[in-house]
Every structure is written in C-alpha cells, then in structure tokens.
C-alpha cells in the first residue's frame with residue numbers, strides 16, 4: 704500500500720520532493736487519481752489552513768505547502784485529462800478580484816476539461832467586467848467564480864450582479880465555490896444559480912445547468 708499518511712505529512716510540511724515521490728508511488732500502484740486528490744491532497748491543505756489560523760505557521764510555510772500540492776497535482780493531471788475533445792459546452796472560470804488563490808479553481812477546471820467541456824480560465828484577481836466580456840466573447844453557458852477570502856464577498860456579489868444585469872443573462876448561468884462562500888450567501892444574497900461546496904458537486908451542478916445528461920449507472924448484472 705502507498706504510504707498516504709506520509710504523503711499528507713510531506714504536503715503539510717512542504718517537502719515537495721518527498722510529496723512528489725510518494726505521489727508517483729501511489730500512481731504506479733494504481734491509486735485512483737481523484738481519490739488521491741480528495742482524500743489526501745486537499746485534506747493536507749486543510750490542515751495547513753488550520754495551522755495558519757492558529758498561528759502555528761505563517762504565509763511562507765503556507766506557500767511552500769501549496770507548491771508541494773501543486774507539484775503533486777501536475778503528476779495527477781495527465782491521468783484526469785480524458786475526453787478533452789467532446790466540446791459539450793463552454794465554461795468561463797476565474798478567481799474573483801483581490802484573491803490570488805487558484806488551486807481549487809484549477810482543480811475544477813481540470814475535472815471539467817476531463818468531461819469534454821471547454822474551459823476559458825481568466826486566472827486570479829479577475830474583475831467583474833472581465834467575466835462578463837469573456838462570457839460574451841466565448842458564448843459561455845456557465846461562469847464559475849472562485850473565492851477563498853471573506854474580503855472577496857463584495858466582489859462575488861458585484862460579479863453576479865454584473866452577469867445578471869448583462870444582455871446575456873438569459874444564456875449564462877453563474878456558479879460560485881471556494882472556502883469563503885456559503886450556499887446562503889451565493890444563492891440567496893447574490894442570486895447566483897448555484898453554489899458548490901467542492902469540485903465534485905461543482906461539476907455535477909455545471910452538468911445539470913448545461914443540460915448534460917448524467918452518466919448512465921451500470922445496470923445490475925452488467
């Protein structure tokens with residue numbers, strides 16, 4: 704069995720070389736890449752966040768841990784890129800103005816691409832007008848906002864308002880995710896079409912909003 708606890712510890716303490724080596728081992732042993740991300744890599748960053756909150760670590764340590772996570776993600780990425788040529792719809796995605804966090808956004812992007820959706824990634828610190836312009840330019844069916852900082856709430860609200868007040872509002876749905884957000888704030892206060900607590904829920908909701916049928920469940924005995 705791959706040593707998952709050692710992998711988590713390596714990410715938490717920012718030991719990039721060890722984290723990469725342990726990720727390689729897990730991949731070689733056939734561990735499901737999505738499970739690797741959701742059960743070990745993301746929880747490792749949650750531990751980092753808690754340590755930061757308790758002032759046990761500071762920004763540089765948080766940054767080094769994030770880099771270790773990203774190095775592991777780079778290894779997992781090719782395993783998730785499958786049906787990239789299906790073109791089932793277009794999603795514009797970005798992290799809201801004032802916020803530079805992008806690990807979660809990049810993960811959502813990767814999963815959407817693996818389902819055959821075209822993703823236009825606007826990067827981080829994106830102003831509301833840029834979301835609207837990109838959605839128009841690419842005839843997107845979905846705009847996805849990521850927000851990790853509570854100070855980003857006004858920009859989430861501003862961007863949802865800008866999308867809903869634009870002349871393309873009837874063609875584009877807005878979904879928001881990220882640690883700073885709640886379903887109540889996103890759906891009730893901002894009036895977005897959906898909130899997602901994690902990438903898996905985000906992908907499921909985006910498919911629903913675009914009208915993409917859920918994958919058929921295998922029938923019994925098949």
Ligand code: B12
Pocket residue numbers: 745748749750751752753755756762765766769796801802803804805806807808810811846847848849850851852853854878879880881882883899900901902903904905906
């Ligand atoms: C890594 C990290 C950093 C890295 C970011 C590196 C990078 N390239 O992203 C660095 C070190 C740069 C950083 C900086 C800062 N950070 Co920081 N950071 C984190 C940390 C530890 C992990 C974030 C992360 O990547 N998680 C893993 C990913 C996979 O999870 P996620 O982003 O939530 O995404 C998932 C879902 O939310 C969802 N999702 C996310 N986006 C979207 C979008 C859509 C469309 C959908 C559908 C779904 C979806 O899907 C994802 C996968 O399931 C968090 C703690 C935490 N537990 O979140 C703090 C945290 C977010 N940071 C925090 C702070 C305070 C900061 C700084 C202000 C610190 C400082 N004093 O400078 C700066 C801000 C800089 C800026 N202007 O943005 C606070 C925010 C507190 C708050 N309530 O506002 C947190 C919560 C830490 C804490 N507990 O205090 N940070």
